[in-house]
Amino acid sequence: MxxxxxxxxxxxxxxxxxxxxxxxxxxxxxxxxxxxxxxxxxxxxxxxxxxxxxxxxxxxxxxxxxxxxxxxxxxxxxxxxxxxxxxxxxxxxxxxxxxxxxxxxxxxxxxxxxxxxxxSLYPEEFYEKGLKVITAATRRNYGEVLAPQVKSCNYLPNIMAKIEAVNAGVLEAICMSREGYVAECTGDNIFLVKNGVVKTPHSAVGILLGVTRNAVIDVARNAGYVVEETFLNRWDIYTADEIFLTGTAAEVIPVVEVDLRSVGDGKPGPVTKRIRDVFSKLVRSEGYEIYRDARPHEKRGPVKDFVGCHEENEA
CATH class of the missing domain: 3.30.470.10 (Aminotransferase class 4, branched-chain amino acid transferase, N-terminal domain)
Structure with missing residues (x-):
């Protein structure tokens, strides 16, 4: 329980x-x-x-x-x-x-x-074989209404795009900005690789600045890749050598097909694999320690007990 x-x-x-x-x-x-x-x-x-x-x-x-x-x-x-x-x-x-x-x-x-x-956001097999995705008709929220940096509990636009993916028989959909630029997926940020350069949508198109996205940018640059935060459209994703998605739940997962078009040779590419391997080692080597003063099997106190003050400010 x-x-x-x-x-x-x-x-x-x-x-x-x-x-x-x-x-x-x-x-x-x-x-x-x-x-x-x-x-x-x-x-x-x-x-x-x-x-x-x-x-x-x-x-x-x-x-x-x-x-x-x-x-x-x-x-x-x-x-x-x-x-x-x-x-x-x-x-x-x-x-x-x-x-x-x-x-x-x-x-x-x-x-x-x-x-x-x-x-488990995606079945394990897709991390090795790659995802098939579509581009969604549902557009990303307009920044004039709600800043895309706000991680709001209202995810209805994301769910609408996810429904499009479900109806198409795939697990994920790419959402565009109202200007037609690639923004992000329903629950992930997106990267592509072209001629050895790693590219990801610029924040100005209206994306959530993912914590995993930022970590992967650091990983890629430290691995010697040029990383560009730029403006991308369907042409860019249709002609990309590699595509991968990033997210807290998804981690780093390759994409091998977009709108029935193969990405590269239809298999996860070498840049994606290298970034995924380095990221996997990174997440297991740093972070806020959970068990600093206790081991997992040690008996804790009563299930119900008060932790911290929870009275909100009146103003």
């Missing part, structure tokens, strides 16, 4: 409940992070927490917990579940209000949830 952090307590999963009047449930009014732990370390936890707090600030969502407290909640949730390798979902919602939109009705009620479990 898994243990969930919910508003200051660690509770069994079946007791982790939120109100039907929570604005995160009613309107998708909240922010979240997907985080990975490997070998007893949480990868790039500080970067994830910084993005969470920036997203919350951008939508006027106060968080009373400090970043240090939030980081320890992530680690403790893993400890409570005896996990060394995990996918962690950290959610901050607006909290309980009424059926209206006014966020002021929710102030003082912000909810914080942390879940640690396992995840």
């Amino acid at each position: 898994s243990v969930i952090y919910l508003n200051g307590q660690y509770v069994p999963a079946e007791e982790a409940k939120v109100s039907v009047f929570d604005h995160c449930f009613l309107y998708g009014d909240g922010v979240f992070e997907g985080i990975r732990a490997y070998n007893g370390r949480v990868f790039r936890l500080e970067e994830h927490i910084d993005r969470l707090y920036d997203s919350a600030k951008a939508i006027w969502l106060p968080i009373s917990l400090s970043k240090e407290e939030m980081m320890e909640i992530v680690a403790e949730t893993c400890r409570r579940n005896n996990l060394r390798d995990a996918y962690i979902r950290l959610v901050v919602g607006r909290g309980v209000g009424d059926l209206g939109l006014d966020p002021r009705k929710c102030h003082g009620n912000t909810s914080v949830v942390c879940i640690a479990a396992s995840i």
Whole structure:
């Protein structure tokens, strides 16, 4: 039975409940992070927490917990579940209000949830053989409405594009900006390789600046590749030598076909393989240590106990 952090307590999963009047449930009014732990370390936890707090600030969502407290909640949730390798979902919602939109009705009620479990976004065989994908008719959210850097709990456009992928019999879809530039996939950032140069969409086209994306850019540059953040269209992805996707859940996964067109020779390419190998070693060698003062099998305290203050600021 898994243990969930919910508003200051660690509770069994079946007791982790939120109100039907929570604005995160009613309107998708909240922010979240997907985080990975490997070998007893949480990868790039500080970067994830910084993005969470920036997203919350951008939508006027106060968080009373400090970043240090939030980081320890992530680690403790893993400890409570005896996990060394995990996918962690950290959610901050607006909290309980009424059926209206006014966020002021929710102030003082912000909810914080942390879940640690396992995840397999794509079957293992696709990491070796590569994915087939399509380009979606559903466009990326316009930046004039909601900054793409906000990792919002409202993922309906992503789900609509995922439905297109499902209907096409593939696992992923590439979304374009309204100007027709390649943006990102439903849950991943995208890279391509052309003539030895690694390219990825520029942030100006409206993408989420992924933590894994940033780590892969560093990995590629340290491996000696030129990396360009630039503007790409369908021509670029149709004629790419290699394509791969990156994400916290997906890690690094090759793409071998787009819209029935083979990528390169239809097999994962050497640049993708090298970057994936280096990234795999990186995530298992650095990060926020979960078991600094305790071993996974050591008995923890009661499931329900208070951790940190959870009263929201009134202003």
